[in-house]
Amino acid sequence: MILVVLISVLFLGGVLAWLSEGFDAKFPRVIALAAVVIDLLIMLSLLAVPESAESAWIVSLNAQWMPNFGISFHLAADGLSVLLLLLTGFLGVIAIGSAWNEITERVGFFYFSLLWTLAGVVGVFTALDLFLFFFFWEVMLIPMYFIIAVWGHENKNYAAMKFFIFTQVTGMLMLVSILLLAYFHYVQFGWFSFDYLDLLKVNMSSRIEMWVMLGFFIAFTTKLPSFPFHSWLPDAHSQAPTAGSVILAGVLLKTGAYGLIRFAIPLFPHASMQFAPIAMTLAVISILYCAKVAFAQTDIKRLIAYTSVSHMGFVLLGIYAWNAQALQGAVMTMLAHGLSAAALFMLAGGLQHRIHTRNMQDMGGFWAKVPRMSFVALFFSIAALGMPGLGNFVGEFLALLGAFKANITLTVLAAFGLIFASVYSLWVIQKVFHGEYKNTDFDDAQLSDLSRREMFYFAAMMLGLIWMGMYPQSFLDLSEATLSNLLSVTQGVVSSVVQQ
Amino acid sequence: MIMTLDDLNPLMPLLIVTATAIIAMLMIGIRRSYLLTGAIAITGLLIAAIVAATMMSYTNQQLTPLLIIDQYSLFFTLLICAAAMFIAILSFPYFFNLDDHKEEYYLLLVVATIGAIVMVSSNHFVSALLGLETLSMSLYGMVAYPLHSKNAAKYPLEAAVKYLVLSGVASAFIVFGMALVYAQTGSLSFSSLLDVSGSANGLSDSYSIIALLLITAGMAFKLSLAPFHLWTPDVYEGSPLPATGYLATIGKAAMFVLMLRFIITSEALSFPSIVMVFSLLAAASILAGNLLALSQDNLKRILAYSSIAHMGYLLLAVIASYSTEGSISIEAVTFYLLAYVIMSLGAFAVASVISSSEKEFDAVSDYRGLFWRNPWLAASFMTMLLSLAGIPLTIGFIGKFYLFLAGVEAGLWALLAVLVIGSGIGLYYYLRIVYQMLMPEDESLRYRIAGIESLSSYGVIAVLVFLLLLLGIYPAPVMSIVASVSAYL
Numbered sequence: 001m002i003l004v005v006l007i008s009v010l011f012l013g014g015v016l017a018w019l020s021e022g023f024d025a026k027f028p029r030v031i032a033l034a035a036v037v038i039d040l041l042i043m044l045s046l047l048a049v050p051e052s053a054e055s056a057w058i059v060s061l062n063a064q065w066m067p068n069f070g071i072s073f074h075l076a077a078d079g080l081s082v083l084l085l086l087l088t089g090f091l092g093v094i095a096i097g098s099a100w101n102e103i104t105e106r107v108g109f110f111y112f113s114l115l116w117t118l119a120g121v122v123g124v125f126t127a128l129d130l131f132l133f134f135f136f137w138e139v140m141l142i143p144m145y146f147i148i149a150v151w152g153h154e155n156k157n158y159a160a161m162k163f164f165i166f167t168q169v170t171g172m173l174m175l176v177s178i179l180l181l182a183y184f185h186y187v188q189f190g191w192f193s194f195d196y197l198d199l200l201k202v203n204m205s206s207r208i209e210m211w212v213m214l215g216f217f218i219a220f221t222t223k224l225p226s227f228p229f230h231s232w233l234p235d236a237h238s239q240a241p242t243a244g245s246v247i248l249a250g251v252l253l254k255t256g257a258y259g260l261i262r263f264a265i266p267l268f269p270h271a272s273m274q275f276a277p278i279a280m281t282l283a284v285i286s287i288l289y290c291a292k293v294a295f296a297q298t299d300i301k302r303l304i305a306y307t308s309v310s311h312m313g314f315v316l317l318g319i320y321a322w323n324a325q326a327l328q329g330a331v332m333t334m335l336a337h338g339l340s341a342a343a344l345f346m347l348a349g350g351l352q353h354r355i356h357t358r359n360m361q362d363m364g365g366f367w368a369k370v371p372r373m374s375f376v377a378l379f380f381s382i383a384a385l386g387m388p389g390l391g392n393f394v395g396e397f398l399a400l401l402g403a404f405k406a407n408i409t410l411t412v413l414a415a416f417g418l419i420f421a422s423v424y425s426l427w428v429i430q431k432v433f434h435g436e437y438k439n440t441d442f443d444d445a446q447l448s449d450l451s452r453r454e455m456f457y458f459a460a461m462m463l464g465l466i467w468m469g470m471y472p473q474s475f476l477d478l479s480e481a482t483l484s485n486l487l488s489v490t491q492g493v494v495s496s497v498v499q500q
Numbered sequence: 501m502i503m504t505l506d507d508l509n510p511l512m513p514l515l516i517v518t519a520t521a522i523i524a525m526l527m528i529g530i531r532r533s534y535l536l537t538g539a540i541a542i543t544g545l546l547i548a549a550i551v552a553a554t555m556m557s558y559t560n561q562q563l564t565p566l567l568i569i570d571q572y573s574l575f576f577t578l579l580i581c582a583a584a585m586f587i588a589i590l591s592f593p594y595f596f597n598l599d600d601h602k603e604e605y606y607l608l609l610v611v612a613t614i615g616a617i618v619m620v621s622s623n624h625f626v627s628a629l630l631g632l633e634t635l636s637m638s639l640y641g642m643v644a645y646p647l648h649s650k651n652a653a654k655y656p657l658e659a660a661v662k663y664l665v666l667s668g669v670a671s672a673f674i675v676f677g678m679a680l681v682y683a684q685t686g687s688l689s690f691s692s693l694l695d696v697s698g699s700a701n702g703l704s705d706s707y708s709i710i711a712l713l714l715i716t717a718g719m720a721f722k723l724s725l726a727p728f729h730l731w732t733p734d735v736y737e738g739s740p741l742p743a744t745g746y747l748a749t750i751g752k753a754a755m756f757v758l759m760l761r762f763i764i765t766s767e768a769l770s771f772p773s774i775v776m777v778f779s780l781l782a783a784a785s786i787l788a789g790n791l792l793a794l795s796q797d798n799l800k801r802i803l804a805y806s807s808i809a810h811m812g813y814l815l816l817a818v819i820a821s822y823s824t825e826g827s828i829s830i831e832a833v834t835f836y837l838l839a840y841v842i843m844s845l846g847a848f849a850v851a852s853v854i855s856s857s858e859k860e861f862d863a864v865s866d867y868r869g870l871f872w873r874n875p876w877l878a879a880s881f882m883t884m885l886l887s888l889a890g891i892p893l894t895i896g897f898i899g900k901f902y903l904f905l906a907g908v909e910a911g912l913w914a915l916l917a918v919l920v921i922g923s924g925i926g927l928y929y930y931l932r933i934v935y936q937m938l939m940p941e942d943e944s945l946r947y948r949i950a951g952i953e954s955l956s957s958y959g960v961i962a963v964l965v966f967l968l969l970l971l972g973i974y975p976a977p978v979m980s981i982v983a984s985v986s987a988y989l
Contacts, residue, residue, distance in 0.1 A: 008763075064976075065974075065976065066975060066976045067976060068979045068980060068983060069979075070977065071904075106872070134892070135892045135893075136896075138891055138892040139892055140894060141891075142886065142891060145931070146938065149934075149938055150937055150938050157935055160931075160935070161928065161931055161932075161935075162933060164927060165928065166926055168891075168923075168924065169920065169923075169924035169927075171925060172920045172924070173920060175901070175904055176904055176908065176916060176920065179901075179904050179905050179908045180908050182905075183905075183908050185911055305647060366918075378848050472872060
């Protein structure tokens with residue numbers, strides 16, 4: 001029941017925020033913040049639920065929805081879900097904070113879209129019925145489309161359309177796969193079911209399993225995104241308003257990784273293990289190629305977007321290595337990247353809000369002018385490049401460590417990504433914040449340092465990254481049960497494939 | 501066969517609609533009143549819809565060789581009467597300022613509905629043709645209705661003549677095909693062509709195939725399946741909006757039900773070549789409809805092309821019906837037709853609310869900034885468009901889910917791939933309209949409502965949006981109804 005509350009608070013909060021605009025333009029953001037904070041508190045309360053011996057699910061709810069097809073309203077959360085829910089709630093607050101003064105037009109509809117996106121994400125992280133999962137998967141798209149299309153920048157129509165078509169078309173492939181899976185369940189057991197726990201038992205011939213798995217894989221790697229399905233991301237990020245980027249980079253991308261961990265591999269262990277070398281190769285290409293492309297960007301938001309793809313490559317690498325360390329590393333990277341990428345996009349958005357350009361060629365020497373902002377940028381750049389002591393390092397290190405056991409060549413290649421990351425991160429710092437300050441190419445009348453409110457948000461994210469880096473065990477413990485559970489489910493299959 | 505008065509009971513919906521037409525006609529003779537004629541038509545259709553709904557649980561009867569009144573035909577009688585009633589309500593403000601006699605429009609609308617009801621209840625060539633022609637003849641009138649008006653917004657004459665000529669040709673094809681089938685089976689009732697071909701006194705298989713091809717071509721014309729779709733965008737664009745709505749929803753749905761009944765009874769899909777033809781028609785319609793809609797700037801033309809694509813989607817489920825067990829494909833067709841009627845009707849309703857017979861707002865750019873001027877109307881329109889695109893929370897998604905399920909069960913991989921590609925392309929032009937509505941207002945384009953504003957039209961839109969979302973979020977009850985009526989086919 002608590003999960004239904006979690007989702008409906010966001011849905012209802014969104015509607016209320018929209019309606020309240022009629023009374024006062026300040027109401028929507030307050031209502032939105034209240035809704036997300038309530039959600040965050042509920043999510044925290046999930047941590048206090050005592051562990052039960054017989055099931056890994058902390059909370060679950062199963063109600064009939066469309067009994068003709070065995071579709072149920074099945075929500076459940078385990079350690080992995082809770083971790084990602086906390087990330088969603090936390091970044092939800094941050095996103096509202098970053099929009100607080102930036103969004104001045106159509107505020108009601110903005111917060112409505114923001115909260116509905118979050119509601120979709122919460123649904124994705126908790127749905128255990130595949131039809132319901134697909135439902136939420138699509139629900140988070142439309143409000144995100146609105147966010148980019150209405151409050152975006154100069155080329156918003158193109159970016160929003162591209163985002164929508166990429167995710168929707170690949171989503172449809174996933175729908176076909178889901179239906180195939182349900183149909184095979186029908187053939188095997190005589191009744192339709194879309195329930196995750198039922199579908200885990202379906203057996204398929206290996207050729208069909210591969211095709212069905214690919215439907216899921218393409219949908220999830222488009223969202224992740226990974227090479228070759230990543231081209232929507234730089235456009236979406238460079239055009240989206242800051243809050244949109246925060247949600248997109250921090251949370252939406254993680255739904256793809258979550259889908260791979262929860263669905264793509266456990267449902268199709270055989271095909272996934274056969275496919276793993278290809279997936280890991282794609283991951284390495286993402287890491288290296290997108291790091292290289294990032295280095296060539298002049299648009300600061302596009303640059304951060306490409307680095308996102310590069311870092312998510314480590315997640316993909318870790319997931320397909322499919323062992324305890326690698327998976328823990330993937331999850332840690334998801335969390336840490338959620339914070340660091342969101343922070344970097346907020347900084348870029350803040351800069352654009354102040355000087356109305358994203359072109360790095362025009363920038364330089366900002367340290368003298370805005371020292372606090374420069375320090376924050378340095379901190380998150382260093383976090384992103386994987387400095388020991390911060391969360392990203394733990395994640396990427398564990399992912400590489402685990403991947404080393406699975407495939408040495410690819411891991412060695414992927415490790416070069418860390419070097420590239422240092423190059424482009426420090427290059428940005430040097431280009432934008434060091435050197436001589438000149439304001440010939442832009443209007444610096446509004447170039448002010450971070451306000452106290454902004455500092456508060458950044459400080460919270462910094463604390464989060466330091467905590468992850470210094471005491472990762474507190475996060476690893478939460479996801480440990482889930483991951484070892486998933487590993488044990490696929491144990492037999494994995495060893496048989498590896499032996500072949 | 502001796503008929504008693506009791507035998508007429510199953511015909512109640514049809515008789516009520518017929519009586520409505522007669523009463524309305526007499527009423528016009530006594531006193532010309534636009535309001536009164538409209539009220540008679542709307543009330544009559546409402547009563548017929550309610551009666552059809554109450555009869556659904558127990559009526560299942562072949563009435564004379566011509567008509568079959570079973571749950572399936574009653575389900576669509578209900579749908580058609582309700583949709584016709586909604587269109588009648590929408591027509592009222594639209595034609596309010598027409599500088600010509602307006603009352604007879606309702607007469608045509610009700611008579612067209614009689615034809616549609618006969619079509620969904622027929623399993624005999626004679627009744628099928630009678631129903632089809634009654635519907636088409638009335639539609640020519642509805643399309644050309646504002647002909648004598650000096651301020652007519654569009655080109656009703658061009659549209660009507662085009663529709664008349666091409667539809668006449670299509671009917672001729674169907675009649676010729678029927679004659680060949682009759683030569684084969686010796687019966688004008690729908691019956692299996694498969695048994696006849698095999699038996700000694702039947703003609704050869706190729707003969708049946710030619711007959712089926714002729715009928716298919718004619719029906720494809722009426723359903724505007726590619727490559728028989730060329731008339732559709734012109735007729736849609738030239739007709740007054742409520743008539744376009746009628747043509748696009750009831751006209752298509754009735755024709756589709758008739759085709760479905762014919763194909764299933766005649767076992768047309770057991771001929772591999774016919775399956776091939778249907779698959780090509782489906783793929784061509786999905787691709788042509790979606791691709792041609794991309795470059796259109798007129799809302800009615802976009803909806804015309806999108807209806808071509810939707811007919812292609814539906815055809816996929818029809819093809820699947822031959823190789824799936826049970827009635828899942830029939831359920832898919834039935835549910836998708838229901839969804840299609842609701843969402844297209846909704847889209848036409850929004851357009852006709854802000855238009856009138858003198859001024860139609862049907863360019864995509866007319867909708868610029870609508871979301872900020874009239875958020876409720878624009879939000880309704882968006883839900884309709886997103887539903888047409890098959891996005892969750894709407895009935896269009898559940899419909900598409902059904903189609904995918906039927907396709908997966910039948911293993912129609914190539915067509916499913918076309919469906920995915922087609923839907924992907926479709927997103928573009930639906931979103932383009934959504935994006936126009938989200939753009940900032942253009943001050944030079946002062947928004948106004950052409951004609952008069954009518955609260956009842958907004959009521960229609962509200963009901964349609966409610967249905968669209970309700971059936972998109974909690975479709976289980978309607979799913980069981982659809983499953984039970986589909987079992988009768």
